[in-house]
Amino acid sequence: MSEDEIRKKWEENPMLKPKIEKVAVNISVGKSGEPLENAAKILKDLTGQNPCKRKANKTIRDFGIRKGEPIACMVTLRKHRATEFLKEVLPVIDNKLATNCFDRYGNFSFGIKEHIEIPGVKYDPDVGIFGMDVCVSLSRPGYRVKKKRREKAKIGPKHILTPEEAKVFIKDALRVEIT
Numbered sequence: 001m002s003e004d005e006i007r008k009k010w011e012e013n014p015m016l017k018p019k020i021e022k023v024a025v026n027i028s029v030g031k032s033g034e035p036l037e038n039a040a041k042i043l044k045d046l047t048g049q050n051p052c053k054r055k056a057n058k059t060i061r062d063f064g065i066r067k068g069e070p071i072a073c074m075v076t077l078r079k080h081r082a083t084e085f086l087k088e089v090l091p092v093i094d095n096k097l098a099t100n101c102f103d104r105y106g107n108f109s110f111g112i113k114e115h116i117e118i119p120g121v122k123y124d125p126d127v128g129i130f131g132m133d134v135c136v137s138l139s140r141p142g143y144r145v146k147k148k149r150r151e152k153a154k155i156g157p158k159h160i161l162t163p164e165e166a167k168v169f170i171k172d173a174l175r176v177e178i179t
Helices: 003-012 034-047 079-093 163-174
Strands: 019-028 052-055 070-077 108-112 132-139
Touching (some): 019 034, 034 070, 034 079, 070 079, 079 132, 079 163, 132 163
Antiparallel strands (some): 019 132, 108 132
């Protein structure tokens, strides 16, 4: 299906046009203590939300990680906060995404090597430099029936988001180039 056909289909039926459901931002430090607190401070400054800590699932002696020890922090952004954050972060990767960043359901992820590359962020020697993962989930209106607790329903195969549709949506909504 070509991009024009996809856009025409969205105009005919607005329930088929995708939307950004959520953006998950993760900084994995690998150890607890002051580095994790610094990473949480950076996430709070960037997103305006309090990050939650994530614990290790198993013990890895070579890395000095124990099961249950907090080693990462993350934030989930929704609605306009998600869109605004993406508009701030995408220039770091030159508004370009590779085709292999997309999964079969239209979601995509990318990484940022250094948080100081984000416009408006200054280097603080006391905090250090951290990289982060940004995962974006796309969905169509009506996906809620699949996830709700009462009266769950299946989603038909025609309503499932494809990677091609996700790429067209991202090009239009965020002006991203797909390579």
